[in-house]
Ligand SMILES: Nc1ncnc2c1ncn2[C@@H]1O[C@H](COP(=O)(O)OP(=O)(O)OP(=O)(O)O)[C@@H](O)[C@H]1O
């Protein structure tokens with residue numbers, strides 16, 4: 322773990338988030354040189370999370386209570402495991418996954434990236450990988466000079482993985498079905514926390530993703546349906 326000097330909270334849009342969670346900004350600014358200290362791990366995670374969060378969602382804050390409860394559950398588990406194993410640091414490594422469903426523009430991606438920020442400020446360590454399902458398939462297409470298995474493992478093994486827009490492709494192919502199954506099955510078997518968003522209606526999931534992926538998703542995920550208007554059309558106010 323690397324030492325990350327305290328930074329200006331504004332740079333990572335942290336003031337409203339810390340205030341919403343009742344965290345004293347002084348905690349994050351703790352200046353001891355202990356790289357394993359939760360504040361240093363939080364600073365490290367915040368910088369790493371910011372690297373993967375798209376500009377639009379860099380200030381996102383979780384405002385769905387169920388999503389917040391899921392984040393808390395993961396972090397609590399990491400700290401409880403640390404205590405039980407007397408480990409030097411808490412690591413988010415296992416736990417339930419989250420399936421965020423909802424129509425276009427209801428705020429699924431926003432809640433997903435906000436969850437990553439939420440987990441980053443806890444002081445539990447994690448590695449993040451984020452992708453849309455479409456980008457994942459594109460990145461994994463076998464082509465000259467690319468080790469697509471190594472690329473696949475980067476997503477497969479991340480301690481927190483976000484797969485945005487699962488099931489959004491117009492036509493599933495054998496290739497996308499195989500990627501979905503291999504990825505979800507691995508995350509299922511190893512109980513690795515995975516954030517999945519989808520525009521599919523609950524009743525459409527099985528037809529689109531197949532019974533075997535759906536069955537695993539049902540067991541591994543807490544399912545949250547985000548209701549409301551398309552926020553992009555400005556109807557939310
Ligand atoms: N809770 C929120 N507070 C403030 N802005 C929000 C919130 N949720 C979403 N938004 C904003 O609304 C817009 C749409 O949100 P988002 O991109 O998360 O929708 P989505 O459900 O992922 O849509 P799609 O299904 O098309 O991917 C974005 O500009 C996002 O920043």
Ligand SMILES: [Mg+2]
Nearest residue numbers: 429430485518
């Ligand atoms: Mg989205």
